[in-house]
Amino acid sequence: MGLAPSNHLIDRVFSMGAQFAHWRDYASHKRFGMLIKWHAIMPALTAALGYFPGGMLGWMEDTPRGVVRDWIAPQPRFEDAFRHGPHALTEAERATLVKGFSGLQGPTLALSVTDDEFGTASAIERLLAYFRNSPVTHLRIPPESMGYREIGHFAFFHSRFETSLWQIPLEWLKARSVRADLAQFVVKTDAR
The missing domain is CATH 1.10.10 (Arc Repressor Mutant, subunit A)
Incomplete structure (x- = not known):
């Protein structure tokens, strides 16, 4: 979404475990x-x-x-991946890539789970920092709070979560709200 020239048309965003992880994350x-x-x-x-x-x-x-x-x-920054090699961009071109992320102005719900070894809080926040004009709510859920032993990075989209986890983004996309019982897991909300 950050690279799409039309991202200013997006009304509301949901992401699950989306991050720009650096190995230190x-x-x-x-x-x-x-x-x-x-x-x-x-x-x-x-x-x-x-x-x-x-x-x-x-x-x-x-x-x-x-x-x-x-x-x-x-590299710990997205744009640094284009500094060298066959896909190298000039400094101005890299700055333009980063600037494109600011076109997204619709509110974002970034959902992550505490047992995601890739989508750690720091990795999620690394990506969210690029969306400077999108009001962000980062909801970080422990699997146990939803009655699960584990969820991890890849399982959220499995149909077994249709009546539980999938309802969280559905409510967000419809009404831009997070269920009251999940409010304790909001680690970040900013109005930007």
Whole structure:
């Protein structure tokens, strides 16, 4: 959305676990294993095969090379991924990319879960900081509060959450409200 020239037309936004994670943002108790998995194994297999065979490994879906390149970027800022290499942009072009994010003015509900090793609070906030003109509500839910042992980074969109978790963004998109019983999990609200 930040890169879409038409983002000023968006009335309301919901994101689930969306972040621009830098390796330092990974959950501290899983950071070493994630570094090996995501920054050694994943790029090596992708370089050898031209894509990442996530389905075969049971990690996730098969993933294109360009997506892997973006995911494993070592820079803590989005625009720095375009500083060098075949996709290098000038400083002015990188500034224009960042400025594009400010076009989004509709309110955003950023939902995250506390057991997401990628979508840590710092990783979520790293991305949200780019949307300077969007009023943001960051709702960070512990799975136990919803009656689940775990949710993690990838499970939210599984149909088993249709009558529970999916109702949170539905209410937000319809009425721009967060259920009163979830208010205690709002970690950030700003009107910008």
